[in-house]
Amino acid sequence: xxxxxxIAIDIKNLTKLYPGRMALNEITFSVKKGSVHxxxxxxxxxxxxxxxILSGLIPESSGTFSVNGKVGFLPExxxxxxxxxxxxxxxxxxxxxSPAQKNKKAVADVMEKTGLLHVRERLIxxxxxxxxxxxxxxxxxxxxxxIIILDEPTVGLDPVAIADIRELITKLKKDHTILFSTHxxxxxxxxxxxxxxxxxxxxxxxxxxxxxxxxxxxxxxxxAHVEKFSEENKKEMMAKFKLLSIEFSPDIEKSQILxxxxxxxxxxxxxxxxxxxxxxxxxxxxxxxxxxSLEEVFKQMIH
Amino acid sequence: xxxxxxNILVKKELxxxxxxxxxxxxxxxxxxxxxxxxxxxxxQAKTLTSASMTQAVITPIFGNINFIFVFLCPMISMRSFAxxxxxxxxxxxxxxxxxxxxxxxxxxxxxMVLVFFMISFTFxxxxxxxxxxxxxxxxxxxxxxxxxxxxxxxxxxxLFCSSLTDNQIVASLLTFCIILGSMLLVITVNASNxxxxxxxVQYMTVPFHYEGFTKGLFRSYSFIYFASYLGFFxxxxxKSLQARKW
Numbered sequence: 222x223x224x225x226x227x228i229a230i231d232i233k234n235l236t237k238l239y240p241g242r243m244a245l246n247e248i249t250f251s252v253k254k255g256s257v258h259x260x261x262x263x264x265x266x267x268x269x270x271x272x273x274i275l276s277g278l279i280p281e282s283s284g285t286f287s288v289n290g291k292v293g294f295l296p297e298x299x300x301x302x303x304x305x306x307x308x309x310x311x312x313x314x315x316x317x318x319s320p321a322q323k324n325k326k327a328v329a330d331v332m333e334k335t336g337l338l339h340v341r342e343r344l345i346x347x348x349x350x351x352x353x354x355x356x357x358x359x360x361x362x363x364x365x366x367x368i369i370i371l372d373e374p375t376v377g378l379d380p381v382a383i384a385d386i387r388e389l390i391t392k393l394k395k396d397h398t399i400l401f402s403t404h405x406x407x408x409x410x411x412x413x414x415x416x417x418x419x420x421x422x423x424x425x426x427x428x429x430x431x432x433x434x435x436x437x438x439x440x441x442x443x444x445a446h447v448e449k450f451s452e453e454n455k456k457e458m459m460a461k462f463k464l465l466s467i468e469f470s471p472d473i474e475k476s477q478i479l480x481x482x483x484x485x486x487x488x489x490x491x492x493x494x495x496x497x498x499x500x501x502x503x504x505x506x507x508x509x510x511x512x513x514s515l516e517e518v519f520k521q522m523i524h
Numbered sequence: 525x526x527x528x529x530x531n532i533l534v535k536k537e538l539x540x541x542x543x544x545x546x547x548x549x550x551x552x553x554x555x556x557x558x559x560x561x562x563x564x565x566x567x568q569a570k571t572l573t574s575a576s577m578t579q580a581v582i583t584p585i586f587g588n589i590n591f592i593f594v595f596l597c598p599m600i601s602m603r604s605f606a607x608x609x610x611x612x613x614x615x616x617x618x619x620x621x622x623x624x625x626x627x628x629x630x631x632x633x634x635x636m637v638l639v640f641f642m643i644s645f646t647f648x649x650x651x652x653x654x655x656x657x658x659x660x661x662x663x664x665x666x667x668x669x670x671x672x673x674x675x676x677x678x679x680x681x682x683l684f685c686s687s688l689t690d691n692q693i694v695a696s697l698l699t700f701c702i703i704l705g706s707m708l709l710v711i712t713v714n715a716s717n718x719x720x721x722x723x724x725v726q727y728m729t730v731p732f733h734y735e736g737f738t739k740g741l742f743r744s745y746s747f748i749y750f751a752s753y754l755g756f757f758x759x760x761x762x763k764s765l766q767a768r769k770w
Binding site: 276277278279280294296298300301302303304305309313314316317318319320321360 | 525528529532533536539540543544611612613615616617618619620621622768769
C-alpha cells in the first residue's frame with residue numbers, strides 16, 4: 222500500500238515476553254516518514270517496552286521490526302548526570318554517539334533548538350524539571366538522528382513547560398520523524414497526524430488521527446444558544462428526533478439559554494434540528510456541533 | 525579508534541570524580557594514615573643501612589598500602605555502575621557507539637587513574653629515604669608494581685559488584701567481602717594437611733603473589749595470575765551488563 226521508502230519504523234508481529242507476563246502480544250504498526258506519531262495507552266500497556274525495543278535497549282522475544290535511520294531516544298526518566306553542566310553533558314553524549322565526527326557546532330545548534338543556551342553553564346541537577354526534560358530531548362537530538370522516540374516527554378511538568386515542549390516538538394517535526402507516547406490527549410490532538418492505541422500489549426487501533434476519529438463517530442453532540450426554551454419544547458424534540466438527551470441551562474447574563482443535544486449520528490439530523498430551533502418560539506442564536514474528543518475515543522476503546 | 529572511544533568515557537569519569545569530594549576525602553585519609561605509619565616505621569628502625577631500611581620500612585609500608593586499598597578500592601569503584609543505574613544513565617552508555625567492553629575498560633581505567641593519584645603521594649617516602657642514602661630501588665619499584673597489580677585486581681572485583689546493583693553501599697560491601705574472603709583463604713591453606721591442595725589454594729590468593737613483589741621478585745606466574753584475575757572479573761562484569769538482554 223505505502224511506499225517502502227516512506228516508512229520510518231515498521232513493526233511486524235512484535236512480541237515481548239517477560240517471565241510470567243506477556244508485555245507485547247504480536248503488535249504490528251508502522252510510522253510514516255516525516256510524521257508525528259502518537260503512541261497512546263494506559264499505564265502498563267506496553268508503550269515503554271515497545272520504545273525500548275525500538276531503540277535497541279532490550280531484545281524482542283519474537284517478531285521483526287525495522288528502523289530506517291539513526292534513532293534518538295528519550296526514556297521515561299531523562300538520562301542526565303546531575304553533576305555535569307548542560308554543555309559538557311551534551312558534548313559527552315555527542316562524542317559517544319558519533320565518535321568519528323568532529324562537529325563543534327552540533328552541541329551549540331541543539332542547545333539553540335531546545336532553548337538551552339542561557340543555561341549552558343549550569344549544572345543539570347540544579348535545573349527545573351522542565352529544563353531537565355529539555356536537556357533529555359536535546360540529548361536525543363544531538364547526534365542528529367532521523368527518528369526521535371520520546372517516552373512521555375511531558376509527564377510531570379507544569380502547564381507552561383508542557384506548552385514549551387509541545388512547541389519544541391512542533392519545531393522538530395520539520396526535520397524528523399517523531400514517535401512519542403503521552404497521556405496528554407490534548408497534545409496528541411494538537412501535534413499528531415497518526416496515532417496508535419495500545420492496551421494490554423495489543424494494538425487497539427492504528428492509523429491517521431482524523432480517520433480514526435471519523436470512523437468512531439457514532440454520536441454527535443450539538444451545543445446551541447437559544448432565546449427561549451421550555452420543558453414542552455424538550456419533550457417535543459425528544460419525540461420528534463429520537464434524541465439521546467437534551468440539557469438546557471439558562472445563561473442569565475446574556476439572557477440566553479444554553480442547549481446541549483446528544484443524538485445518534487444520521488446524515489440529515491443536524492439540518493433538521495437546526496430548522497426546528499429557528500422557529501420563532503425558540504429563536505436560535507448560535508449553533509455548533511462539538512468535535513468528538515480524543516479523550517472520549519480513548520475511553521471508548523479501552524473499556 | 526578503539527581507545528579514543530574509551531578515552532571519551534575516561535575523561536568524563538575523571539572530571540566527575542575530581543569535581544566530587546569523595547576522592548579528596550579518601551586521599552586525605554590515605555595520606556594521613558600512610559604518613560603516620562611511615563614516621564613510626566622510620567622511628568623504629570634501629571640502623572639506617574639500605575638492607576635494614578628495606579626490611580624495617582619499605583616492606584611493611586607497602587604491606588600496609590596494599591591492606592588499606594582493600595578498604596579504599598570498594599569505595600572508589602562502588603559508583604562506577606551503581607550510580608549510572610540509579611540515574612538511569614547506564615542505558616545512555618549502552619545505546620551509544622561504545623561497546624560493553626569499552627565501557628568496562630573506560631570505568632576501570634578511570635578508577636585506576638584515581639588510585640594512581642592517591643598512590644602518587646607516597647612517592648615522597650623513597651625520596652625521603654634517598655636523602656639519607658637509601659639506594660635499593662629495585663625493591664621499591666617491584667613493590668609499586670605489586671601494589672598496582674593487586675589494586676587492579678581489587679578494582680575489577682569492585683566493578684563487577686557495582687554492575688550487580690544500583691545501591692553503592694551494597695556494591696562496596698560486596699566488593700569488600702569478596703576481596704577479604706579471598707584473602708582469608710590463607711586460613712584454609714594453614715589448616716589443610718593436603719600439600720597439593722594447600723598449594724593450589726595459596727596460588728588463588730592475592731597476598732601470596734603480592735608478597736613476591738615486595739621482596740623484589742618478578743615471578744612470571746604472578747603476572748599470569750593477575751591477568752587471569754582481571755580477565756575473569758571483566759568477563760563477569762560483561763555478562764552482568766549483558767544480562768539485560770536475557
